[in-house]
Amino acid sequence: MADLLLEIGTEELPASVVENALEQLQSAVTQRLQDSRIACGQVETFGTPRRLILFVHDVAPSQTDVVREVRGPAANIAFDAQGNPTPAAQGFARKQGVDVKDLEVVHTPQGDYVMAKVFERGKPTVEVAAGIFPEAIRSMTFPKMMRWGSGNLRFCRPIRWLLALYDGEVVPFELDGIRSGNRSRGHRFLAPEEFEVHSPAELLHQLDERYVLYDHRRRREMIREQANRLAEQSGGRILWDDALVDEVTHLVEYPTALLGRFDPTFLNLPEPILITAMKKHQRFFAVVDAEGKLLPYFVAVRNGDDRYLDIVREGNERVLTARFNDAHFFYERDRQQPLEAFVGELNRIVFQEKLGTMADKTARLARMAREMAGQAGVDPSLAERAGTLCKADLATEVVMELPALQGIMGREYALLSGEDSAVAQAIAEHYMPRFAGDSLPESTLGRLIAVCDRVDTLVGYVGALGIVPTGSGDPFGLRRAAQGVVQILATVEGMPRLWTLVASAVSAYAQQGIDVSEEGLRQLAQMFTQRIEALLEDEGVRYDVAQAVLAEDRAEPYMARCNARLLNALPMERLTPVALAATRVRNILKSGEATRLVPAAAWRSPSEWLSQVQPALFQHEEERVLHQMTGHLVERIAEAVERFNSEEAFSLLETLTEPVNRFFDAVLVMAPDEAIRRNRLLLLAGVDALYRIIGDFSKLVV
Amino acid sequence: MTFQDLLLRLEQFWAQHGCLILQPYDVEVGAGTMAPGTALRSLGPEPWNVAYVQPSRRPADGRYGRNPMRVQHYYQYQVILKPSPENVVDLYLDSLRALDINPLEHDIRFVEDDWEAPTLGASGVGWEVWLDGTEITQFTYFQQMGGIECRPVCAEITYGPERLAMCLQGKSSFWELEWAHGITYGEVDRHAEIEHNYYNFDHADVDMLFRLFEMFEAEGHRIADLGYTHPAFDYALKCSHVFNLLDARGSISVTERASYINRVRALARKCCVQYLKQREEMGFPLLKAQEALAVG
Numbered sequence: 001m002a003d004l005l006l007e008i009g010t011e012e013l014p015a016s017v018v019e020n021a022l023e024q025l026q027s028a029v030t031q032r033l034q035d036s037r038i039a040c041g042q043v044e045t046f047g048t049p050r051r052l053i054l055f056v057h058d059v060a061p062s063q064t065d066v067v068r069e070v071r072g073p074a075a076n077i078a079f080d081a082q083g084n085p086t087p088a089a090q091g092f093a094r095k096q097g098v099d100v101k102d103l104e105v106v107h108t109p110q111g112d113y114v115m116a117k118v119f120e121r122g123k124p125t126v127e128v129a130a131g132i133f134p135e136a137i138r139s140m141t142f143p144k145m146m147r148w149g150s151g152n153l154r155f156c157r158p159i160r161w162l163l164a165l166y167d168g169e170v171v172p173f174e175l176d177g178i179r180s181g182n183r184s185r186g187h188r189f190l191a192p193e194e195f196e197v198h199s200p201a202e203l204l205h206q207l208d209e210r211y212v213l214y215d216h217r218r219r220r221e222m223i224r225e226q227a228n229r230l231a232e233q234s235g236g237r238i239l240w241d242d243a244l245v246d247e248v249t250h251l252v253e254y255p256t257a258l259l260g261r262f263d264p265t266f267l268n269l270p271e272p273i274l275i276t277a278m279k280k281h282q283r284f285f286a287v288v289d290a291e292g293k294l295l296p297y298f299v300a301v302r303n304g305d306d307r308y309l310d311i312v313r314e315g316n317e318r319v320l321t322a323r324f325n326d327a328h329f330f331y332e333r334d335r336q337q338p339l340e341a342f343v344g345e346l347n348r349i350v351f352q353e354k355l356g357t358m359a360d361k362t363a364r365l366a367r368m369a370r371e372m373a374g375q376a377g378v379d380p381s382l383a384e385r386a387g388t389l390c391k392a393d394l395a396t397e398v399v400m401e402l403p404a405l406q407g408i409m410g411r412e413y414a415l416l417s418g419e420d421s422a423v424a425q426a427i428a429e430h431y432m433p434r435f436a437g438d439s440l441p442e443s444t445l446g447r448l449i450a451v452c453d454r455v456d457t458l459v460g461y462v463g464a465l466g467i468v469p470t471g472s473g474d475p476f477g478l479r480r481a482a483q484g485v486v487q488i489l490a491t492v493e494g495m496p497r498l499w500t501l502v503a504s505a506v507s508a509y510a511q512q513g514i515d516v517s518e519e520g521l522r523q524l525a526q527m528f529t530q531r532i533e534a535l536l537e538d539e540g541v542r543y544d545v546a547q548a549v550l551a552e553d554r555a556e557p558y559m560a561r562c563n564a565r566l567l568n569a570l571p572m573e574r575l576t577p578v579a580l581a582a583t584r585v586r587n588i589l590k591s592g593e594a595t596r597l598v599p600a601a602a603w604r605s606p607s608e609w610l611s612q613v614q615p616a617l618f619q620h621e622e623e624r625v626l627h628q629m630t631g632h633l634v635e636r637i638a639e640a641v642e643r644f645n646s647e648e649a650f651s652l653l654e655t656l657t658e659p660v661n662r663f664f665d666a667v668l669v670m671a672p673d674e675a676i677r678r679n680r681l682l683l684l685a686g687v688d689a690l691y692r693i694i695g696d697f698s699k700l701v702v
Numbered sequence: 703m704t705f706q707d708l709l710l711r712l713e714q715f716w717a718q719h720g721c722l723i724l725q726p727y728d729v730e731v732g733a734g735t736m737a738p739g740t741a742l743r744s745l746g747p748e749p750w751n752v753a754y755v756q757p758s759r760r761p762a763d764g765r766y767g768r769n770p771m772r773v774q775h776y777y778q779y780q781v782i783l784k785p786s787p788e789n790v791v792d793l794y795l796d797s798l799r800a801l802d803i804n805p806l807e808h809d810i811r812f813v814e815d816d817w818e819a820p821t822l823g824a825s826g827v828g829w830e831v832w833l834d835g836t837e838i839t840q841f842t843y844f845q846q847m848g849g850i851e852c853r854p855v856c857a858e859i860t861y862g863p864e865r866l867a868m869c870l871q872g873k874s875s876f877w878e879l880e881w882a883h884g885i886t887y888g889e890v891d892r893h894a895e896i897e898h899n900y901y902n903f904d905h906a907d908v909d910m911l912f913r914l915f916e917m918f919e920a921e922g923h924r925i926a927d928l929g930y931t932h933p934a935f936d937y938a939l940k941c942s943h944v945f946n947l948l949d950a951r952g953s954i955s956v957t958e959r960a961s962y963i964n965r966v967r968a969l970a971r972k973c974c975v976q977y978l979k980q981r982e983e984m985g986f987p988l989l990k991a992q993e994a995l996a997v998g
Binding site: 011012014015016049144146147148149150151157158160188189190251252282283300302303304307308311312314315316318319320321322325326329347348349350353357 | 769770772785786788791805806807808809811812813814816827829833834835836843845853854855857872952956957959960
């Protein structure tokens, strides 16, 4: 068993693609090895900005041999009456390279056929790998692909060399004019010359010698260690940022961290500005003291060794000073007017071409926030103020320079402008949750603005424009927005209802002459339902329970989650009788006759159905009892639901089980008289609607 | 190294490596990319290896001469290598060595930065190159120009000579740079910079500019339709500059913005398509000059 090695030498890859590229390479190659019947052992991958390395241990020297069964002519054609092979059989045997006497007969549903067992010797691994490698490389995809020179190949950055070895021997192939070989290169500056290798171990050893820390995991650790040590020297600690560590790891092949400093008078600027400028502009790590206060130091990571570090440090300090001077200038400019003054400038920033500018969005948000404030239990004028100001910082110079500071600068400027602290907090918080699993806004006002903002975006994009994220693509962050809405509304009690929010957004758009279509809202409802479903699944809710509580078109996240948690936790002996009774009702309403007499296309409330029932047409006591019970429960269940008390609502529904069953035992629903028939179906439609306040029990597996 | 020495050394380096040294283009452009020596020549199969200084204007970037690095007029040193040679990054690093920048004494990094020029319908993939934390070069493999796929692909190397000079001279402002011994960049350019800023931001005649845009656009299409691509392209550049002036004056609302950009792009694209067709009809004459135009 020998080792297989592939190194793709590239020009500098974007930091964000390296690890994903390694995963793709690994699965593309191992999948193909497996398909080609080549056994292999452990697989390792290593990546730097200039190379993707795949190291497959213990690879069998060749494909395993196989015996293929090849079907030939029908038996009655292959053999004559005496059982002697005909020319057809002889021809087939010759073609398959087997002796005619080794042909067998197989019985199939289509009749008997001749079959040859063809032995195929496995090809040597070197030969097979020469086909697999170029295929695997071509199969790799990147967010942005390019061509270079006169070639046709598309990759993430130009490929400049290919090192491919099996058992010390070159795996020979050509990829768009690039020939594989046994040569690699060291660090771009510290060891630029090419060198030959004969084994994976030798490559890794040589790279170590040639200033390439090929293992990204180790590079990441080294950056952390070096930075920690330097921070300690300055009397502080690093303010770690995992995304930044990952990026820096993939910007260097040989990391050397260095400690720089800046003029402490810059510490008068808000810390987020300094930290973000260091991170976004320079990829520097910030240093803080024991209390977490920023110190006038930074740690930069150089792609090289520790010689001439002073020159590098000086250059980095100079450029940081220029950045901070800029930021200082912008900050002072922004502060010359109150935050409110920037609202007027939002008409210079497009929200979406057809949905208007950020000023238009702001007007809608202010209106929505005011309308919804009562339901969230916040002061309407504060809500309107937060809605008005939440996007204002987008027009400030600091945020235009450093967009990552949106919200954070809004809070800063709001406080400086003497705005209510709750408004300032809501401005900062309304971008949360930024990703799945991020924390929710802490304040109620922040939550309200967060959902208003996202619902406005969704109603606009999906409802008005019909733009729906498809597949894995979500270029406008719509799925993420829907998820944010659901995360907040489903888990926080006392928020406005989702579909009230949507209605409010729809009317805010209407005010601006933008119409929202029914079809758009239907798609939006579907998106929300999918997000709620995902949330319930994450919480361990059974699939059938999720289906039951989300059966209605326009689910309410909070109610759906309460109901789901209840149904998921109920013992079967309580769940089953209710589910069976509800299903009996459901099934009869699905019959053709029922849908003709009681068209249930539009969902109606229980009382709307019940109001059409004529007690004078009742013929059985059981009908009267069920009608009475149902009418009696409508209010109480609605009231329990209003308080999100699923347990109470379910207990009330349980009292229906017996009357429903007795009804079915005693009453023939499909009575010969149409008026009576219809009356009974109307009653059942009311009962059904009552059950469906909690969910469609017929979807439960009981 | 003075600012002018830096430019001279780059000229010398690229001339020695087989580039034609062009002279700056004489219509206002926002970047060296827009000059026809890049925008048009990057199209089609003909080899094209050139280098030139290009004064560039971005009216909205001005800060009345008060910011150390933000100006409405500055210089680019533009290199185009078509097709992009295999050793293009090494060549670039050699050009830095020619400026006495030894990579071992500095930190040089290639940071992902893809590029797009909406008014040209152009896009590319590449890096910004950092020298000790300062961006000194934009390095781009063109993928599209005028909406047309670039085959073969050219490499564009755009140096920021002022930023390079800041690193080399240890200065923290454009204005303090030594242009030649005893005379600063500020002394050469700042007077004009400040006046242009007042013009761009405060005094440019908006109505006249809107009229000019219409006139330039109409003339561009008229001339292009007569089959004269290069004069038509000049008008596309003029439209682009007038648009930038209007933008700096704050006279173009966001809703109109996209439509103005589309209009410039439509004219530029027309020129690109027509240019490529003309070259094809001429039998791509520079294909014969492969050797003279080889870079190395």
